[in-house]
Amino acid sequence: MTTFDLQGIGMTSARTRKRLIERLKEAGVKDHEVLSAMFSVPRHIFVDEALAHRAYEDTALPIGHAQTISQPYIVARMSELLREKGPLGRVLEVGTGSGYQAAIMARLAQSVYTVERIEPLLTRAVKRFRALRLDNIYSRLSDGSWGWQEKAPFDGIIVTCAPSVIPPELLDQLVDGGRLVAPVGEDGAQVLKVYQRTGDRFVEKTVESVRFVPLLPGVVR
Ligand code: SAH
Numbered sequence: 229m230t231t232f233d234l235q236g237i238g239m240t241s242a243r244t245r246k247r248l249i250e251r252l253k254e255a256g257v258k259d260h261e262v263l264s265a266m267f268s269v270p271r272h273i274f275v276d277e278a279l280a281h282r283a284y285e286d287t288a289l290p291i292g293h294a295q296t297i298s299q300p301y302i303v304a305r306m307s308e309l310l311r312e313k314g315p316l317g318r319v320l321e322v323g324t325g326s327g328y329q330a331a332i333m334a335r336l337a338q339s340v341y342t343v344e345r346i347e348p349l350l351t352r353a354v355k356r357f358r359a360l361r362l363d364n365i366y367s368r369l370s371d372g373s374w375g376w377q378e379k380a381p382f383d384g385i386i387v388t389c390a391p392s393v394i395p396p397e398l399l400d401q402l403v404d405g406g407r408l409v410a411p412v413g414e415d416g417a418q419v420l421k422v423y424q425r426t427g428d429r430f431v432e433k434t435v436e437s438v439r440f441v442p443l444l445p446g447v448v449r
Contacts, residue, residue: 248284248300255286255301259308265335266304271297273356274326293346293448295441297326298388302420302438307332309409309422309435310384318379320401322372322410322443323388327353327365333386334362341379343372346448371446375401382406390418391443399423399430411440 249267257263272283274297279289288296306329310316316337321330324344330353333340342365344350350369357365368376373395375385380401387398387410394410402408408423420435 244284248286251286252301252304255305257301257304257308259304259311261336262304262307262311262332265307265332266300269328269331269335270360271300271328273360274328274331274353291326291349293349295325295346295349297328298440303329303332305435306386306388306409306420307336309420310386310407311336313405313407313424317383318381319384319386320376320379320382320398321386321388322375322398323441324350324353324367325388327356329386329388330365330367331357331360331362334365337384338364340365341376341382342367343370343376345369345371345444345446369447369449373397373443373445377401384408385410387411387443388440389443390415390438390440394421394423399425411438415442 245267249263272280275283275289286300288299291297319333319337319340321342324330324342330340330342347369354367375398381403382401383403383406385398385408390411392414398408402425404425404427406425410421411418412421413419418438418440420438422433424431
């Protein structure tokens with residue numbers, strides 16, 4: 229059985245978490261709602277116990293299965309970009325991983341639908357959502373290249389693994405006026421992109437260089 233050090237939320241000193249927030253502000257994150265979500269969601273719950281002492285550093289950390297929990301700066305930046313046009317209703321995340329980005333989005337959107345292709349990662353993430361009582365997160369094991377058709381359309385889509393091109397199915401699942409944030413490109417040459425939908429047109433903007441694990445096909449049990 230997995231247990232979580234929920235006590236630790238209180239025990240992680242406010243100073244440690246405040247330092248992370250200061251670091252995010254210095255890096256250019258401005259959205260107060262995002263900063264407040266980053267302050268209140270305990271990141272150490274989303275990494276192995278052995279790495280918990282590094283959870284409030286602004287760095288990506290391994291979560292097993294050759295995957296990583298994203299760097300706090302990039303989680304904050306992508307959340308901010310997704311929220312830029314106002315409050316969010318339904319959000320789809322591709323790549324649940326540790327569940328951390330979904331937990332942040334759960335504070336910023338009405339509901340979060342998150343899909344992951346590696347079953348043991350998803351199982352662990354779901355336990356964390358339950359322990360933190362994040363009951364507006366819905367998840368499923370699947371290849372997120374196809375989105376989540378039954379739950380579409382979404383106001384926002386956040387992709388946390390990198391496809392070489394954005395699957396058209398994902399763009400199709402955005403509401404009119406919705407936006408998608410994703411790292412795009414091959415290893416070593418990825419850029420963070422925002423796609424804004426107006427009718428059947430998409431305006432694309434490139435934000436900055438990033439490093440993500442690749443979006444891979446199929447499901448691993
Ligand atoms: N958002 C995560 C980041 C995890 S890394 C977090 O906050 O921890 C990216 C994740 O995307 C990995 O867990 C990887 O297994 C998953 N992934 C890669 N390709 C995928 C696909 N086609 N469908 C769903 N998930 C995928």
